[in-house]
Each structure stands twice: as C-alpha cells, then as structure tokens.
Amino acid sequence: MSALLDRVRRSDDGAFDRRLIAPMILGAxxxxINSSMVAVALVPIGIAFGAPPAETAxxxxxxxxxxxxxxxxxGRLVDTYGPRPLFLVGTTLVGLAGVVGALSPQLWVLVLARVLLGFGxxxxxxxxxxxxxxxSRRTGLASPAGILTVLSVSTQTISLVGPTLGGLLIGLGGWRAVFAVNVPLAVVAFTLGAWRLPRTPRTGPAPRIDVAxxxxxxxxxxxxxxxxxxxERWWLLPVAAAAGAGFARWELRSGDPFLDLRVFGGNGPLLATYGRTLLSYVVAYAFLYGYTQWxxxxxxxxxxxxxxxxxxxxVTAVAASALTGRRPEVRGKLLVGATAQVLACAALLTFGGSTPLWLIVGLAILxxxxxxxxxxxxxNALYHQADPERTxxxxxxxxxxxxxxxxxxSVGNGAFLAERADTPGLHHLAAFLLAVACGFLAVNLAGRSLRKVGGDA
Known part of the structure; x- marks a missing residue:
C-alpha cells in the first residue's frame, strides 16, 4: 500500500491534496472491515448465545x-452539505456501536450494534x-486514476484481510473484540476528519431536504x-411495490428530488453498473460468509x-488491484473477474470434509x-458515468x-446452511452461486457501453 501511495505522489495525481488521503481511506x-471481520465470529457468537446460523445471519x-x-x-446529504459533518457524525456512531457490541448481553443487542455500525x-x-x-475540479485532472486505485485497493484489502484480522482478534480476546476494535478506529477517524476535512462553504439559503x-x-x-x-412473508412484496411506486411518483414531481430518477433513468450505462455490482456481490459475500462458516x-x-x-x-486481490489499477480499461477486468467467479463456484461443488488444505488455499487464490x-x-465506471453534481x-x-x-x-446462506454449515448445504449453495456467476459473465459479455469507458476495444 505504501508503494502505491508513493506512485500516486509521483504521478500526475500528485496535485491531489495528500492531507485528505488518510481520513478518506480510514472512513471508507x-x-x-465490519462487513468481513464478523464472518469468522458468527459461529462463536452462535455458540455463545445458543443461536443457529439462521438467527446469527x-x-x-x-x-x-x-x-x-x-x-x-x-450520499445525498454529502452532496448538499459537504463531507465533513456527515463524516464526523458517522464516526461517532461507529464508536458507540463498538461499545454496545462489546458489552452486549443478548443476540438482539448485537444486531442493534450492527445496525448502528451500518448507519455509522x-x-x-x-x-x-x-x-x-x-x-479533480480544483486540479483540472479529469481522471484521478491513482487516487481511485488507492481507494479501491484500501477497501478491498481491508475487506479481504477482515476474516484473518477477525480470527486474530477472536483468538486474543474472544468474539467481543471484533466489536470493541471499532472504538479506537472511530476515535482515530473522528480526529483525522475534524483535523483535515475541509469545511464546505454555504452560499445562499440552506437547501431543502426531500424528507418524503x-x-x-x-x-x-x-x-x-x-x-x-x-x-414466507409474501405480503411484504406488494408493500415494497406500492412504496416504490409512490417513491417514483414523488421524485418525478419533486423540484429538488432526493434521487433524480430522470437522471438515473436516462443513464443506461450507470444502471448497468449497478446491476453488475449486485450480481458480483452475491457471489463475493456468499463466499465470505457461507464458505467461511463451512x-x-x-x-x-x-x-x-x-x-x-x-x-x-x-493477497491475490490486492495484487490484482495494484497491478491493474492504473490501467483505465474496465471491460477486460470485468470479463476476467467474471470468468474467475464461474471457475471458483464450479470448484466449490467438489469440496468436502476431507478436502486438502492446499486446495482450500488454491480456491482462495482463485x-x-x-x-x-x-x-x-x-x-471506475461509476466515476465516469455518474452526474458530477450527484457523485x-x-x-x-x-x-x-x-x-x-x-x-x-445472506438469504442463500440462510436457506442452504439453515441449521448447520455442512457439505451438502455447501454444494446446494455452490450450485446457486454458479448460476449467478454465469449470469454475471453473460451481462459483461453483452455490455457494449463498457467499451467506451477507459478505452476498451
């Protein structure tokens, strides 16, 4: 990571205010880190509270x-008021969630702590x-690829190192340490944010917040x-549809909408990026939680x-990001990544209780x-496709x-590993993930708009 930062400083991104890098990365x-550390804590927490995987999910x-x-x-509030006040409130909630989780006497209190972490x-x-x-506006650099790479590598690194870090913390202080570590992290993040994040000057009256x-x-x-x-709670689906219809009607008629659906609706490439993100996360997080429990x-x-x-x-993820981060092409990265997901899900169908450790390591690399x-x-696709005023x-x-x-x-993990994360359940989960991974590959093969991002051929 330090080598990558040095490259950023020496590159054309060197005009970027380096004082912002530390709070940006720590906040992001x-x-x-909280998404991934808990993956190895689910089983110890379930044992501590006598809860099956369906409840710890x-x-x-x-x-x-x-x-x-x-x-x-x-994000909309950040666009409106600037990043500093939202950053400081968020890090305060993270610290509070760490205290609540570390002292939790019951599972539902732990869930409350996780909700606070989510908002924070x-x-x-x-x-x-x-x-x-x-x-980018201040320096005149239209595509700060180095900074975007640093941000992506940082979040990817901590997400993937999270299970290892979580296992270390559990070994040192039990599962409560996975929550308690948020207290010092929040203190450092709050301090850096208060010290280095700029205040956003306000011109004119305070903007209206689209509360409805x-x-x-x-x-x-x-x-x-x-x-x-x-x-099984099927009645929630028509409730979601009715609320969604009301949301769309309200936003299309609003003079200053929370999410301008006219902008998003007319931006097909951006919507495709959102869809690809959804499919890729299904596979990534099923591995992170379901496979880890198995x-x-x-x-x-x-x-x-x-x-x-x-x-x-x-290690593989960080290397892949670092080696390709400064290359602007998007489609090639997605095709290689999608192919690797298909191969990994297919390999998971062959795993069992006697699978040798070298194969487990090989799958982790893949x-x-x-x-x-x-x-x-x-x-990177989003950076180029989004409306600059609504970044x-x-x-x-x-x-x-x-x-x-x-x-x-998480739903797939709960369905296929409901009572115990055993090998038959893993194979059912793998078949589901293989179908999702094949869909993700097909979407990327059909994504013509990706060729216009970063100069893909």
Missing part, C-alpha cells in the same frame, strides 16, 4: 439493511468520492429486503485457522482475482446495490 474502510443482514438505506441518503459507516465512501471529484422522498425510499428498501430475508463447521477448522486459509485471497478486479472496475448520491447507491447483493447472499 470502516464498512468493509441477522448480524449480517442488519448491517446491510441499514447500509443499503443509509448510503444513498447520506455510510458516510465514508460517499465522502471519499465527493472529495475525489472536488479535487427519503422516507418512501427507506420504506421500499425495508419491505423489499425483509421479504428477501424471509420470503470451513469452520463442515471442514472443522478453528476461527483463527480459517482466517489464515483466506489470507491468500486477500476467488481473490475477481475480488481485486470487479469492484475496482465498477468504481455522493451515485456512489452511495452503488454501495446500496452491492448490499442488495450481499443480502441475497
């Missing part, structure tokens, strides 16, 4: 439900994308996501050893390739679609 990684879904709603909302970590990524866009639009958007997502998590229960590895078995995935390429490619909201919505995919993965 708060969500992925709410620790995953609770964070994603909050984040999926909060990301575009906070919403500001980091939209704030970073806002700052990159504003610095935000409320309808939240109602739509809550109903939809709860339906995905518990499909390594502990089906293969019989400890949390610490499981974290070490996933470390090659992290799945690390799309982890390093796909998010970077989609982030924060667009970036937040990108994360929302990612978390929709993560929740679908």
């Amino acid at each position: 990684i708060l969500n992925p 709410w620790l995953v879904s609770g964070l994603y439900l909050a984040t999926a709603i909060g990301q575009p909302v906070v 970590t919403c500001a980091g990524y939209p704030a970073a994308m806002y700052l990159i866009r504003s610095e 639009g935000i409320a309808l958007f939240a109602a739509t997502l809550v109903a939809l996501l709860l339906f995905l998590m518990e499909p 390594l502990e229960e089906g293969r019989g590895l400890s949390a610490s050893v499981t974290g070490l078995m996933l470390l090659p995935m992290s 799945i690390g390739i799309p982890q390093g390429l796909v998010s970077l490619a989609n982030q 924060g909201a667009s970036a937040g919505l990108l994360r929302t679609f990612g978390y929709l995919g993560a929740i679908v993965a």
Whole structure:
C-alpha cells in the first residue's frame, strides 16, 4: 500500500491534496472491515448465545439493511452539505456501536450494534468520492486514476484481510473484540476528519431536504429486503411495490428530488453498473460468509485457522488491484473477474470434509482475482458515468446495490446452511452461486457501453 501511495505522489495525481488521503481511506474502510471481520465470529457468537446460523445471519443482514438505506441518503446529504459533518457524525456512531457490541448481553443487542455500525459507516465512501471529484475540479485532472486505485485497493484489502484480522482478534480476546476494535478506529477517524476535512462553504439559503422522498425510499428498501430475508412473508412484496411506486411518483414531481430518477433513468450505462455490482456481490459475500462458516463447521477448522486459509485471497486481490489499477480499461477486468467467479463456484461443488488444505488455499487464490478486479472496475465506471453534481448520491447507491447483493447472499446462506454449515448445504449453495456467476459473465459479455469507458476495444 505504501508503494502505491508513493506512485500516486509521483504521478500526475500528485496535485491531489495528500492531507485528505488518510481520513478518506480510514472512513471508507470502516464498512468493509465490519462487513468481513464478523464472518469468522458468527459461529462463536452462535455458540455463545445458543443461536443457529439462521438467527446469527441477522448480524449480517442488519448491517446491510441499514447500509443499503443509509448510503444513498447520506450520499445525498454529502452532496448538499459537504463531507465533513456527515463524516464526523458517522464516526461517532461507529464508536458507540463498538461499545454496545462489546458489552452486549443478548443476540438482539448485537444486531442493534450492527445496525448502528451500518448507519455509522455510510458516510465514508460517499465522502471519499465527493472529495475525489472536488479535487479533480480544483486540479483540472479529469481522471484521478491513482487516487481511485488507492481507494479501491484500501477497501478491498481491508475487506479481504477482515476474516484473518477477525480470527486474530477472536483468538486474543474472544468474539467481543471484533466489536470493541471499532472504538479506537472511530476515535482515530473522528480526529483525522475534524483535523483535515475541509469545511464546505454555504452560499445562499440552506437547501431543502426531500424528507418524503427519503422516507418512501427507506420504506421500499425495508419491505423489499425483509421479504428477501424471509420470503414466507409474501405480503411484504406488494408493500415494497406500492412504496416504490409512490417513491417514483414523488421524485418525478419533486423540484429538488432526493434521487433524480430522470437522471438515473436516462443513464443506461450507470444502471448497468449497478446491476453488475449486485450480481458480483452475491457471489463475493456468499463466499465470505457461507464458505467461511463451512470451513469452520463442515471442514472443522478453528476461527483463527480459517482466517489464515483466506489470507491468500486477500493477497491475490490486492495484487490484482495494484497491478491493474492504473490501467483505465474496465471491460477486460470485468470479463476476467467474471470468468474467475464461474471457475471458483464450479470448484466449490467438489469440496468436502476431507478436502486438502492446499486446495482450500488454491480456491482462495482463485476467488481473490475477481475480488481485486470487479469492484475496482465498477468504481471506475461509476466515476465516469455518474452526474458530477450527484457523485455522493451515485456512489452511495452503488454501495446500496452491492448490499442488495450481499443480502441475497445472506438469504442463500440462510436457506442452504439453515441449521448447520455442512457439505451438502455447501454444494446446494455452490450450485446457486454458479448460476449467478454465469449470469454475471453473460451481462459483461453483452455490455457494449463498457467499451467506451477507459478505452476498451
């Protein structure tokens, strides 16, 4: 990472205000580190509270439900008020969530802590994308590829190292340490944000916040996501449809909408980027949570050893991002990543309780390739496709679609690994993921608009 930062400083991105890099990166990684560390803590938490995987899955879904709603909302507020105030409020919530989780006496309190983490970590990524866009305007550099790569590599690194770090923390202080670590992280992030993030000058009267639009958007997502998590509650689907129709009608008639559907609706390439993000996250997060639980229960590895078995995935992902990050092409990265996902899901069908460790390491290396390429490619595509005036909201919505995919993965994990993460359940999950991965590959093969981003042929 330090070598990559040095390259940024020496490159044409050197005009970027380097004082912003530390708070940008730390703010942006708060969500992925909390998304991934808990993967190896689910089994110990379930044992501590006597809860099956179907119940501990709410620790995953609770964070994603909050984040999926909060990301575009906070992103719009960042566009309106600037990144500093939202960043400081968010890091304060992260610290509070760390305290609540570390002292939690019951599972539902842990779920509450994860919801707080979801809302608290919403500001980091939209704030970073806002700052990159504003610095691009100030310096006159239209495509700050180096900074975008640093941001992507940072979030990818921490997301993939998260299980290893989580396993280390559990080995040192039990599963509560996975929550407690947020307290010092929040203190450092808040301090850096207060010290280095610029105040955004306000000109004219305070802008109006589309409260009704935000409320309808939240109602739509809550109903939809709860339906995905518990499909037997079929009545939530028409509720989501009605709320969504009301949201669309309100936003199309609003003079200053929360999400300008006319802009998004007329931007097919951006919508395609959101769709690709959803599909890729289904596979990525099913591996992160479902496969990780199988390594502990089906293969019989400890949390610490499981974290070490996933470390090659992290190394491969970081290497893939670092080696290709400064190349502007998008389509090639997506095709390679999608192909690797298909191969990894197919390989998972052959795994069992006696699978040798070298094959587990090999699969970790293989799945690390799309982890390093796909998010970077989609982030770069969004930077070029989004309306510059709505960068924060667009970036937040990108994360929302990612978390929709993560929740679908969580639903799959809960369905196929409901009582225990055993080998038959893993094979059913792998078949589902193989179908999703093939769909993701097909979408990328058909994506003609991608050839216009970064000069792909």
